[in-house]
Every structure is written in C-alpha cells, then in structure tokens.
Amino acid sequence: DQQVKQNSPSLSVQEGRISILNCDYTNSMFDYFLWYKKYPAEGPTFLISISSIKDKNEDGRFTVFLNKSAKHLSLHIVPSQPGDSAVYFCAASEGETSGSRLTFGEGTQLTVNP
Amino acid sequence: NAGVTQTPKFQVLKTGQSMTLQCAQDMNHNSMYWYRQDPGMGLRLIYYSASEGTTDKGEVPNGYNVSRLNKREFSLRLESAAPSQTSVYFCASSEFLLAWETQYFGPGTRLLVL
Numbered sequence: 001d002q003q004v005k006q007n008s009p010s011l012s013v014q015e016g017r018i019s020i021l022n023c024d025y026t027n028s029m030f031d032y033f034l035w036y037k038k039y040p041a042e043g044p045t046f047l048i049s050i051s052s053i054k055d056k057n058e059d060g061r062f063t064v065f066l067n068k069s070a071k072h073l074s075l076h077i078v079p080s081q082p083g084d085s086a087v088y089f090c091a092a093s094e095g096e097t098s099g100s101r102l103t104f105g106e107g108t109q110l111t112v113n114p
Numbered sequence: 115n116a117g118v119t120q121t122p123k124f125q126v127l128k129t130g131q132s133m134t135l136q137c138a139q140d141m142n143h144n145s146m147y148w149y150r151q152d153p154g155m156g157l158r159l160i161y162y163s164a165s166e167g168t169t170d171k172g173e174v175p176n177g178y179n180v181s182r183l184n185k186r187e188f189s190l191r192l193e194s195a196a197p198s199q200t201s202v203y204f205c206a207s208s209e210f211l212l213a214w215e216t217q218y219f220g221p222g223t224r225l226l227v228l
Contacts, residue, residue, distance in 0.1 A: 004156070032213040043118070043204050043219030044157070051214070089156060093213040101172065102217070104149075104156035 003027045004092050006105035014113055019077040021108050023090035026071065030092035034102065035064060035075050038087045047088070048075070052095075080112045116140055118220035120205050126226045127195045135190040135223050137205030143218075145211045146188035147172075148180060150201040151222075157204065163188055164211040195227045 004025045013019045021035075031052035036044035050057040050064045050073070057064050063076045077084055087109050091102040121136045139146065144165045149157040149172075159172030163182040177199060179191045188207075192199060203223045208215040 006156075009154075041221065043206070043221050045219070046216040049214065091157075095213045101159055101162060101211075102157075103173075104158070106154055106156045 001026075002106070003030075004090060004103050004105040006088075006090060006108050008108050009106070010109040010111070012111045012113060013080050015082055016079045019075075019080045019084065019110055019112065021075040021077075021088050021090075021110065023073045023075075023105050024071060025073075025092050027092070027094070027103070028071070029094045030103075031095040032093045033064070033066060033073050034091045034093075035062075036089045036091060036104075038089065038107070044089060077110075080110075082112045082114050085110055085112050118205055118207055118218050120203075120220040120223050122223060123221070124224045124226075126228065127192075128228055129196060131195050132191065132193050133195065133225075134192075135203055135205075135225075136187070137189065137220060138187045139205075139207040139218070140186065141207060141209075141218065142185070143207035143209050144185070145208045145215070146182065147206040147208075147217065148178075148188070148190045149204045149206065150174065151204060152201050160190065160203075162211075192225075195225075197227045199225065200227045201225060 034049040035047040038044040066073045087107045090105045118139045147162040148160040161180040166185045205220040206217040208217045
C-alpha cells in the first residue's frame with residue numbers, strides 16, 4: 001500500500017523553464033511534507049518542507065504547494081538549471097507523534113536540458 | 115566534519131551469509147535511521163533509533179537487526195542474507211525524532227545478494 005505516490009517516474013524540461021514535480025498521498029494523518037533531492041551515488045539531501053497549516057512555502061527557486069483537500073503537493077523549480085538534474089523524492093510524516101519516521105514516494109528523475 | 119559515513123560502499127554476498135553495515139555520524143545527533151531503496155519503491159524505513167539505547171522497527175524490519183552502539187554509531191546486521199535483500203542501504207541521522215528535523219543521509223551501501 002503506497003501511501004505516498006509520485007506518478008511520474010521522469011520529467012524533462014529546458015533550462016530556464018519551470019519544473020513541476022507532483023506527489024499524492026492517501027494517509028489523511030500526514031501533516032508534514034518534505035522534498036529530498038538525490039544525485040547518483042550520493043545520499044538524499046533535504047530540499048524544502050511544508051507543514052499542513054500552510055499551503056505554500058518558498059525558498060529561492062524552490063516552492064512547495066500543498067492542497068490538503070486533494071491530498072496533493074507539488075514542487076516548483078523556477079528557473080530550472082542543469083544542476084537541478086537529480087531524482088526528487090517527496091516524503092511525509094504523521095507529525096510530532098511519529099517523529100521523523102518518513103514515508104517516501106518512488107521518486108521522479110528530473111532532467112534539465114541546456 | 116564528515117557528516118554521515120557508511121561502510122562498506124559495495125558488498126557482494128552469497129545467500130545465507132551474514133554481514134554488518136556500519137554507520138557513523140559526527141553531528142552529535144540523537145536519532146538515527148536505516149533505509150533501503152529499491153527501484154520503483156522509494157526509500158523504506160527498516161529500523162530507527164530515537165536516542166542512544168533505544169531501537170524500534172520501521173516499515174520493513176524482517177531479516178534485519180540493529181545495534182545502537184553509542185551515540186555516534188548505528189549498525190545494521192543481516193544474519194542470513196537473501197536475494198530479496200539486494201538493495202541500496204542508506205543510513206541517516208537527525209538531531210531529534212521530530213517531523214521538522216532534517217534528516218542527513220550517508221552515501222549508501224550497495225548490496226548484492228546472489
């Protein structure tokens with residue numbers, strides 16, 4: 001039972017354009033969401049997060065949007081750069097009661113073409 | 115400051131053999147985690163340790179044991195390896211077991227069980 005799903009295994013965009021990565025979840029108890037980025041042969045690194053009390057969080061070129069009623073979140077990267085090419089994982093937590101036990105999606109491979 | 119280190123980087127085992135994956139962090143973090151990553155599955159939590167002296171099962175603990183040797187080190191043991199345990203294993207740490215605490219990942223151990 002995949003509680004966090006990233007339905008697009010891959011995404012290809014041109015440098016300078018917007019990249020939109022999507023994530024859906026089924027567990028209504030999730031209330032904290034994160035995006036991690038992973039380069040080949042490295043561990044994932046934290047990118048951005050959002051609490052369920054917000055619907056948007058922005059950090060430089062990265063913005064995460066949360067639609068709780070649709071159980072959907074998305075990561076926008078504007079403008080996209082070739083160095084953004086990586087696998088992006090969304091992850092969710094049930095919050096303080098379950099701490100940092102994260103449930104991850106399958107990942108989306110983003111390729112930004114020069 | 116090395117962050118999270120894992121040894122070995124790569125290992126080949128025969129079915130039934132045992133081995134221990136080592137993980138150490140130098141960030142004085144209280145909580146540590148072991149994940150496995152399989153194609154199309156994202157990262158799944160095997161075991162975690164909220165603090166020194168405690169360990170708990172994650173989503174996929176069967177076939178594994180862990181030891182929180184001290185605050186720095188958290189090892190994962192496969193007593194009798196099976197081909198289904200072929201995977202990439204990531205160790206991670208965070209300051210506390212809280213949803214908003216960033217998890218820092220090691221570079222991974224690639225394990226092949228024949």
